[in-house]
Amino acid sequence: MKAMDQYCELFERFGAQGWWPVHKGKRRPGFDPVFEIMVGTILTQNTSWKNVEKAIENLHCEQVLDVPSMIQVHHAKLKSLIKPAGYYNQKAKKLKILAKHISDHYNSDSKQVAESASRGELLNIWGIGPETADSILLYAGNRPEFVIDTYTRRLCKTHGIEFKTYDEYKHHFESQLKPDYKLFNQYHALIVAWGKNQ
DNA sequence: AGCCAGGACTGAG
DNA sequence: CTCAGTCATGGC
Incomplete structure (x- = not known):
């Protein structure tokens, strides 16, 4: 099955998904x-x-959603704030490391990272694997990097398509689609919608 | 009452 | 390099 046909089919079933970027009514100073x-x-x-x-x-x-604040906030406090998301020990560390990287190499300009950092650079940051790297590039940087997750593999399998590595799945989609970040954005979100519907 | 969610790192072998 | 084990909360 062609990827573009599958996209149209998913869109027909589930409609627009409204993933990032969306920020309604959330503007604080420094946000x-x-x-x-x-x-x-x-x-x-x-x-x-x-x-x-x-x-x-x-x-x-607590106004911790900017790079300098993320660096300054106490580690223990950060853990307590993100506790509902689970794995709070690991994730607090990951957030600190990411913020420090942006501070050290991009003068705390997160937009600059999202728009110009290479995929390999992100992968070298502790806590960022292939899916997270692609999610950052696609959803924060509006760059056409196709995101693969467990649902994507599951969906492929239902069509008899199976690969071994993340990059093979990624290439499977990217080789069939024009590099359009809006398309990749919706497509991945639609696949997740499909997965939840199973 | 389990099972799993919009994964990634670590340490064996 | 492959792969089980580990991390942790809340919803269903």
């Missing part, structure tokens, strides 16, 4: 919408989005 997306991609690792929303809301209330 960094691009950094919030990056934070979301880490918090949602193997975790339901509903739990992540609670954690992000906590970070909003």
Whole structure:
């Protein structure tokens, strides 16, 4: 089955999904919408989005959703704020490391990272694997990197398609589609919608 | 009452 | 390099 046909079929069933970037009525001084997306991609690792929303809301209330604040906030406090998202020991560490990287190499300009960092650079940051790297590039940077997750593999399998590595799945989709970040954005979200519907 | 969610790292072998 | 074990909360 051709990828574009599958996309149309999924869109017909589930409609537009409204993933990132969306920020309605959340503007505080110093709020960094691009950094919030990056934070979301880490918090949602193997975790339901509903739990992540609670954690992000906590970070909003304490105004920790920008790079300098993330660096300054006490480690223990950060853990307590993100606790609803689970794995809070690991994830607090990941958020700190990511913020420090953006501070050290991009003068705390998260937008600059999302728009110009290479995939390999992100993969070298502790806590960022292939799916999180692609999610950051696609959803925070509006760059056409196709995101693969467990649902994607499951969906492929139902069509008799199976690969071994993440990059093979990624190539399977990217080789069939024009590099359109809006398309990749919707497609991945639609695959997740399909997965939840199973 | 389990099972699993919008994964990634670590340590064996 | 492959792969089980580990991390942790909340919803269903």
